[in-house]
Amino acid sequence: MTTATGSRTVRRVAHVMGFPVSLAVRGRHADDAAGRRAWEDAVDSLARAESVFSTYRADSWISRLDRGEVDVVDCPPEVAEVLALGDAAADASGGAFSVHRPRRDGGFGLDPSGVVKGWALERSAAALRALDETDFCLSGGGDLLCRTLDPAAEPWRIGIEDPFAPQRLLARVPVSTGAVATSGTAHRGAHVVDARTGAAPAAVAQVTVVGASLTWADIDATAAFALGPDAATWLSTRAGRTGLVVWADGTTTPVPDVQRSQW
Amino acid sequence: MSTPVPEARRRRRLVVTGMSTLTALVLLFGYHTSTDPTASAGTVAVGTAVAGSGSTSSGSTGSGSTSSGSTSSGSTGSGSASSGSAAGTTTVTGDAADTRWGPVQVRITTDGSTITAVDVVEFPTGNGRDQEINAYAVPELVQETLSAQSADIDMVSGATVTSTGYLQSLQSALDQAGL
Numbered sequence: 001m002t003t004a005t006g007s008r009t010v011r012r013v014a015h016v017m018g019f020p021v022s023l024a025v026r027g028r029h030a031d032d033a034a035g036r037r038a039w040e041d042a043v044d045s046l047a048r049a050e051s052v053f054s055t056y057r058a059d060s061w062i063s064r065l066d067r068g069e070v071d072v073v074d075c076p077p078e079v080a081e082v083l084a085l086g087d088a089a090a091d092a093s094g095g096a097f098s099v100h101r102p103r104r105d106g107g108f109g110l111d112p113s114g115v116v117k118g119w120a121l122e123r124s125a126a127a128l129r130a131l132d133e134t135d136f137c138l139s140g141g142g143d144l145l146c147r148t149l150d151p152a153a154e155p156w157r158i159g160i161e162d163p164f165a166p167q168r169l170l171a172r173v174p175v176s177t178g179a180v181a182t183s184g185t186a187h188r189g190a191h192v193v194d195a196r197t198g199a200a201p202a203a204v205a206q207v208t209v210v211g212a213s214l215t216w217a218d219i220d221a222t223a224a225f226a227l228g229p230d231a232a233t234w235l236s237t238r239a240g241r242t243g244l245v246v247w248a249d250g251t252t253t254p255v256p257d258v259q260r261s262q263w
Numbered sequence: 264m265s266t267p268v269p270e271a272r273r274r275r276r277l278v279v280t281g282m283s284t285l286t287a288l289v290l291l292f293g294y295h296t297s298t299d300p301t302a303s304a305g306t307v308a309v310g311t312a313v314a315g316s317g318s319t320s321s322g323s324t325g326s327g328s329t330s331s332g333s334t335s336s337g338s339t340g341s342g343s344a345s346s347g348s349a350a351g352t353t354t355v356t357g358d359a360a361d362t363r364w365g366p367v368q369v370r371i372t373t374d375g376s377t378i379t380a381v382d383v384v385e386f387p388t389g390n391g392r393d394q395e396i397n398a399y400a401v402p403e404l405v406q407e408t409l410s411a412q413s414a415d416i417d418m419v420s421g422a423t424v425t426s427t428g429y430l431q432s433l434q435s436a437l438d439q440a441g442l
Contacts, residue, residue: 009417011437013438015426015429018425018426020426020429020432020434020435024417024418137417137418139418139420139434141425142419142421142434144418144420146418156417156418157415157416157417158417158418158419158420159405159416159418159419159433160402160420161433163421166421166422166432166433167433169405169416169433170404170405171402171404171405172402172403172405172416173399173400173401173402174400175399175400178399180420182420182421182422183422184421185422206421208402208420210402211399240398241399242398242399242400242401242402243401243402244401244402244404252404254401254403254404255401256401257398257399257401
């Protein structure tokens with residue numbers, strides 16, 4: 001059997017949805033026509049997500065929905081899927097996470113960005129998952145998912161950025177097949193708010209979540225960040241995830257998987 | 264500051280009560296199958312052992328794990344049913360099922376009609392690959408300052424990197440180093 005172990009890692013980069021998308025791929029189709037086609041399909045999938053969900057585009061479905069010009073049933077089916085994910089995330093986080101953000105005028109605006117990114121990356125990876133004997137790690141703007149077919153192969157080595165010095169690494173975590181998502185204030189400033197108060201959480205600088213699904217790792221990282229002082233406590237209740245919370249004072253709290261810690 | 268990571272041990276014990284928790288046990292072992300079909304051997308072994316044990320028949324419990332097609336010698340096989348101290352309590356230990364990560368063996372306790380406890384008496388360990396079936400590693404703090412060139416990493420996770428900030432980012436350096 002041909003394994004990906006030891007084979008050369010090929011890298012590809014594109015810019016879509018406002019962030020860079022990086023692919024590291026190794027194995028049989030790393031550098032052939034099928035592999036390149038899968039990469040193009042993944043990027044196309046992300047571009048489609050942007051056209052549907054971008055809150056920066058007045059003509060996106062989500063913007064039209066927000067203005068009341070269309071109903072959910074008029075939109076492509078993934079709109080209902082993403083909004084349902086947002087509701088589930090709101091339930092799981094006690095309301096700290098929401099796709100309905102308080103506006104300055106007192107109303108609520110529709111902003112599913114906290115769900116869309118991880119969900120869209122997860123969906124886009126379907127083309128890469130279809131490649132046989134090929135392992136990959138797909139990253140979009142600092143959130144990523146990995147696939148390794150052979151359990152004996154080396155896991156992907158994931159670095160976690162230092163929120164106080166983004167040119168440095170704060171931690172490392174090996175991931176064979178799974179997802180890593182990080183939420184924080186580096187690069188973009190305070191863009192996550194507690195949906196219950198509309199205020200940016202002060203106690204936490206960065207939250208990283210490792211889990212099976214990038215959709216949920218991304219949601220959990222954002223929700224934990226929004227919970228501020230409760231970030232690590234809440235994250236420790238989430239089964240099947242590990243994580244790392246970096247507090248505003250620079251201290252850190254690694255979060256083991258609640259399932260494992262029960263053993 | 265750093266929380267110790269639970270090390271895989273040769274024998275782990277999981278005690279659960281009630282039927283609802285059996286679902287959790289099966290999910291625990293079946294967790295990885297959604298992303299890696301090669302893990303199915305382990306899932307079948309455990310899932311079958313639990314399902315078969317519902318009858319409290321030691322025979323069916325022991326033989327249940329053979330459906331994985333990879334049963335080991337089964338040193339504590341079919342005949343290991345024993346009565347406990349409580350009236351009507353029966354304890355049954357299933358055969359150890361070989362998975363690609365190592366042996367898995369489950370012991371159940373019933374009160375005659377309901378499973379009251381499940382012990383995992385044998386669990387794969389040690390070679391690092393057992394993490395594949397039950398959990399992810401906890402991020403490990405890096406003590407030394409690292410640059411992209413010296414870091415032994417494939418990809419970087421960080422707070423949302425925009426395309427404008429990308430050129431300053433570690434990921435950019437990684438991509439360039441690999442192209």
